Amino acid sequence: MKSWQEDQLQALLTIQCEHRLFKELAAIARELGFDYCAYGIRTPLPASGPKVAMFNNYPAAWQARYREKDYLTIDPTVHHGMRSLLPIIWSDDVFASARELWEDACSFGLRVGWAQSSRNAYGIGGMLTIARSAEQLSEKEIRHKHLKMTWLTQVAHLGMSQHLTAKLLPESEIRLTDREVAVLRWTSDGKTSGEISEILNISERTVNFHINNAVEKLGTANKLAAAVKAATLGMLY
Numbered sequence: 001m002k003s004w005q006e007d008q009l010q011a012l013l014t015i016q017c018e019h020r021l022f023k024e025l026a027a028i029a030r031e032l033g034f035d036y037c038a039y040g041i042r043t044p045l046p047a048s049g050p051k052v053a054m055f056n057n058y059p060a061a062w063q064a065r066y067r068e069k070d071y072l073t074i075d076p077t078v079h080h081g082m083r084s085l086l087p088i089i090w091s092d093d094v095f096a097s098a099r100e101l102w103e104d105a106c107s108f109g110l111r112v113g114w115a116q117s118s119r120n121a122y123g124i125g126g127m128l129t130i131a132r133s134a135e136q137l138s139e140k141e142i143r144h145k146h147l148k149m150t151w152l153t154q155v156a157h158l159g160m161s162q163h164l165t166a167k168l169l170p171e172s173e174i175r176l177t178d179r180e181v182a183v184l185r186w187t188s189d190g191k192t193s194g195e196i197s198e199i200l201n202i203s204e205r206t207v208n209f210h211i212n213n214a215v216e217k218l219g220t221a222n223k224l225a226a227a228v229k230a231a232t233l234g235m236l237y
Helices: 004-013 019-032 058-068 076-083 099-107 138-168 180-188 193-200 204-218 222-232
Strands: 035-044 053-056 112-119 125-132
Touching: 004 019, 004 058, 004 138, 019 035, 019 053, 019 112, 035 138, 053 099, 058 099, 076 125, 099 193, 099 222, 112 138, 180 193, 180 204, 193 204, 204 222
Parallel strands: none
Antiparallel strands: 035 053, 035 125, 112 125
């Protein structure tokens, strides 16, 4: 007999649209006892202004309020998700630094929530939030549903990032050669082209050839920026 996770995963893997996928995630959240579901994804680049995409079934008035007040920039659960992959449960203490946000959320019926973030190989972060209006999360419920909620977090990020990575982060489609990766690794360690040529036992001209190719592929101004960008995208591992 298939497990709950296997049954759900099989259904989710056949979905070809991020909007349809989110609807299915929200349906699973309802099965777990949560009326609301939200998923946000954030790219690591550009560092000065990462791209963000958000999906949720919150009341329309709350969505408008959240945007109007720019609550995303002060949301403690978002800040937690950027620092930790551990789940966080909504509480007065969690929102102590953002009382207006918390009071507004409660006024729209968003009083009980659980959130957890995840990341993929390209450094793209995602956070799943499930919420409801009443019935506090008990320790018994958390113990009973923890594995399913964590599983849902990972599947949500896997599926949504598959649909959205190329759209939000076209650089993820770039492919560097093994030699380009090697020279960028040493460049990121502060080695000069001459030093890299000795380490790799190739000519300095060849080193610069590979560096220039990598710079062009990554669309950066110089080799240091190329090394930083490649490292951020997980290309140097």
